[in-house]
Amino acid sequence: CFACELEGDDRDVVTTNISCERCHAIFETAPKLLAHIAAHILHDPTISREDEPCGLCLSPAPSCRIGLKKYKASFTLDYTNSMCQRLVKFSYATASQPSPTNLCANVPIKCPQCPKGSNTVWKYNIAFHYAKNHSPSVPPSEFDISDFELEGLKMVWNNRH
Numbered sequence: 510c511f512a513c514e515l516e517g518d519d520r521d522v523v524t525t526n527i528s529c530e531r532c533h534a535i536f537e538t539a540p541k542l543l544a545h546i547a548a549h550i551l552h553d554p555t556i557s558r559e560d561e562p563c564g565l566c567l568s569p570a571p572s573c574r575i576g577l578k579k580y581k582a583s584f585t586l587d588y589t590n591s592m593c594q595r596l597v598k599f600s601y602a603t604a605s606q607p608s609p610t611n612l613c614a615n616v617p618i619k620c621p622q623c624p625k626g627s628n629t630v631w632k633y634n635i636a637f638h639y640a641k642n643h644s645p646s647v648p649p650s651e652f653d654i655s656d657f658e659l660e661g662l663k664m665v666w667n668n669r670h
């Protein structure tokens with residue numbers, strides 16, 4: 510089954526033709542899709558960030574679910590407990606670290622304020638998630654989006670076609 514195929518270690522695999530559900534651009538690797546979708550979330554005026562759009566399929570938060578499980582010092586995606594129409598296998602450890610080759614660090618995270626077992630929140634949505642659910646608390650600074658990511662994804666957005 511799909512979930513079993515995806516199960517395994519925390520690794521990027523070359524996926525074939527994953528497309529953006531919004532503009533139908535096609536990507537060969539999950540990190541490229543993640544960066545493109547993140548660019549939609551940050552820079553596309555037609556995307557409502559209050560809806561906490563999914564970093565893979567752009568669906569509003571409650572209609573999509575990504576599970577996480579502990580893996581080494583970090584996490585890996587829990588594919589059997591995820592329901593996302595664009596679910597692809599990617600390395601959580603790599604995707605969560607912005608670098609010159611990976612401008613995007615939008616990954617699902619566990620909200621420190623939500624009860625255990627709650628749905629994960631995409632990192633780029635955490636500020637909106639806090640404003641809506643945990644005000645006046647603000648997210649820990651480790652969840653801030655760096656200028657490096659904002660600038661990089663602005664370029665991804667401007668060069669998308």
Ligand SMILES: [Zn+2]
Pocket residue numbers: 529530531532533534545549
């Ligand atoms: Zn797109």
Ligand SMILES: [Zn+2]
Pocket residue numbers: 563564565566567568573574592593594595
């Ligand atoms: Zn999704």
Ligand SMILES: [Zn+2]
Pocket residue numbers: 620621622623638642643
């Ligand atoms: Zn929360």
